Amino acid sequence: MKIRLRIIAIFCFLLSGALSAQQDLRVDGDGTSSVAGSLNVEVLRDGKSVRISWDPPRETGEIIVARSSSIIDSADKCYIADSLGKFPSGVANGVNQIFDYNLKPGTYYYAVVLAHHVRRKDVRLVANRNFTTIPIVIENNPQVNNTPPAQNPPVTQNPPVNNQVPPPEEQKYLSDNARVTDIAAKREGKFVRITWEPYPKGIPGETIYTIYKSAEPLSSLSLMRKAEKLAEVSHPENNFLDQDLTKSQTLYYGVSVKQGLKEVLPLVQNQSFIRHFYVYDQDKRKPPKEDDSVVTNPDFSFDEMHVRDLNATTVEGGIRLDWKPPTKADENTVYSIYQALKPLAGGMSTFLGGNVKKLGEMAHPDTNVMVRMKPYDGTVYFGVTVKRGEVEDFTLTLDQSYVAIGSNPNEQDQNNQQQTADQEPKEDQNPKEEEQKPSHNEEKAPLIVQQEEPSEEEMDRVLKSTFWKDEYAEAIRQLGPYAGAGDNSIRGKAKFYMGMSYYRKGEYNKALKYFVQKDTKAYNPERTEFWTKQCLSRIGGGKR
Numbered sequence: 001m002k003i004r005l006r007i008i009a010i011f012c013f014l015l016s017g018a019l020s021a022q023q024d025l026r027v028d029g030d031g032t033s034s035v036a037g038s039l040n041v042e043v044l045r046d047g048k049s050v051r052i053s054w055d056p057p058r059e060t061g062e063i064i065v066a067r068s069s070s071i072i073d074s075a076d077k078c079y080i081a082d083s084l085g086k087f088p089s090g091v092a093n094g095v096n097q098i099f100d101y102n103l104k105p106g107t108y109y110y111a112v113v114l115a116h117h118v119r120r121k122d123v124r125l126v127a128n129r130n131f132t133t134i135p136i137v138i139e140n141n142p143q144v145n146n147t148p149p150a151q152n153p154p155v156t157q158n159p160p161v162n163n164q165v166p167p168p169e170e171q172k173y174l175s176d177n178a179r180v181t182d183i184a185a186k187r188e189g190k191f192v193r194i195t196w197e198p199y200p201k202g203i204p205g206e207t208i209y210t211i212y213k214s215a216e217p218l219s220s221l222s223l224m225r226k227a228e229k230l231a232e233v234s235h236p237e238n239n240f241l242d243q244d245l246t247k248s249q250t251l252y253y254g255v256s257v258k259q260g261l262k263e264v265l266p267l268v269q270n271q272s273f274i275r276h277f278y279v280y281d282q283d284k285r286k287p288p289k290e291d292d293s294v295v296t297n298p299d300f301s302f303d304e305m306h307v308r309d310l311n312a313t314t315v316e317g318g319i320r321l322d323w324k325p326p327t328k329a330d331e332n333t334v335y336s337i338y339q340a341l342k343p344l345a346g347g348m349s350t351f352l353g354g355n356v357k358k359l360g361e362m363a364h365p366d367t368n369v370m371v372r373m374k375p376y377d378g379t380v381y382f383g384v385t386v387k388r389g390e391v392e393d394f395t396l397t398l399d400q401s402y403v404a405i406g407s408n409p410n411e412q413d414q415n416n417q418q419q420t421a422d423q424e425p426k427e428d429q430n431p432k433e434e435e436q437k438p439s440h441n442e443e444k445a446p447l448i449v450q451q452e453e454p455s456e457e458e459m460d461r462v463l464k465s466t467f468w469k470d471e472y473a474e475a476i477r478q479l480g481p482y483a484g485a486g487d488n489s490i491r492g493k494a495k496f497y498m499g500m501s502y503y504r505k506g507e508y509n510k511a512l513k514y515f516v517q518k519d520t521k522a523y524n525p526e527r528t529e530f531w532t533k534q535c536l537s538r539i540g541g542g543k544r
Helices: 002-032 075-080 115-120 414-423 431-436 456-465 472-479 488-505 508-515 518-523 525-540
Strands: 037-043 050-055 061-068 082-089 097-100 106-114 136-138 181-188 191-197 207-214 228-234 239-242 249-259 262-264 273-278 308-315 318-324 333-340 356-363 368-372 379-388 391-393 402-406 447-450
Touching (some): 050 106, 061 075, 061 115, 082 097, 191 249, 228 239, 308 402, 318 379, 356 368, 456 472, 456 488, 508 525, 518 525
Antiparallel strands (some): 037 050, 191 239, 207 228, 207 249, 308 318, 333 379, 379 402
């Protein structure tokens, strides 16, 4: 009997220990389900960029990758760290690796956390799992591997291998960075041809390219769900003709890379998706003749391909643009309307910088347009070019073919304006003749162009080229229009970085005006509160 009781006691003890261990395991499992694992950061060969990779947490959501000059081992440090962006995690096509390019010399630490835990302020941080403790040091003069290739190889050397064919171990899976590049959209008659540079490690017959079309940018998973799937083609096919076009509109085309069950979506503008403005009745501008190249005025020279006296008037709901046509304009003349945050006086190079938006096109004799836009801060530039056939003139002149709208519009263009006054030829030699001509545009309402809402991706490009290069005055100027965006998050982010730019310039009173605004606080309450306190301490210390 005693032996039996001892056995029962031992069994109960072991059972209670197992249950306790199981409970501890369950608690630990629940507590770490939101924690990423195996966070690894390595410096690339250029010595100034890093690759950040991690194992996604079991809990799904959007991942935030944070960067700081000190270890991000507390929630407070995480809230004020610099964010490298939000990425989907734990779902199909989730991201578990990104790159941080062109870092300045210094010491860096990283953390990977779920966005909704940041919002709820219950972030859990575990050393070397979702935040790094070993510093990444970027030196002033990184050592780059520039070893020259060997010359005059021996005759017995094996023949070169085709680099386009990936090794067997890489053929088994599709990389998270598997994307097409150099995507382009070009009109062919009434249709649009989409072309791209194929994925370098694509496998014929196995790698599939899916073509998407949407009325909105393909820059996030939520926007991708709205896109229309047009077709699928296999590697190495690199083009598709879209024939399903029924009206004039702004379109976004994207190409994804798919292999097996994994698909890498096109989320990078001008690399794997692109914007195209399609004019449905473009072919009606030319008369139906056998020779499509026939024009009414063959002596219409390139030098005459510019509008005159472009004028912008602020009206309810936006801006009205009016201009005078070229002297020999005919039905083959097409006007393109552009918008930018910088002056449009740099010729072709200005339009190739990626900061100029094409709002629309119209055919002569229409010479006015209504641009619907919301209130804005700062200066916005509008320009009108002239195109005939495939030739378009990008040489614009202030107050003739482009104008500045906003506060102090002539502040940055005084020199250009003076040159314009000295060089502009006298074109109104017959004023009476012009006065006698009937004005169509005053008899009918102007055509309307809907200005596109600024995207966060475009604002990130502005930040990358200004704020992150310590060009704070330029950042303030270019972020102005984004501070008046309709999207709350874009508006708040723009105002936050305008405040940060003023802070970096030492203008703490101006910075404080942005940090105390409702939009800025909604964008990031913790960081805004932190920098508000910094401004107050600076101002209280006698620094202005």
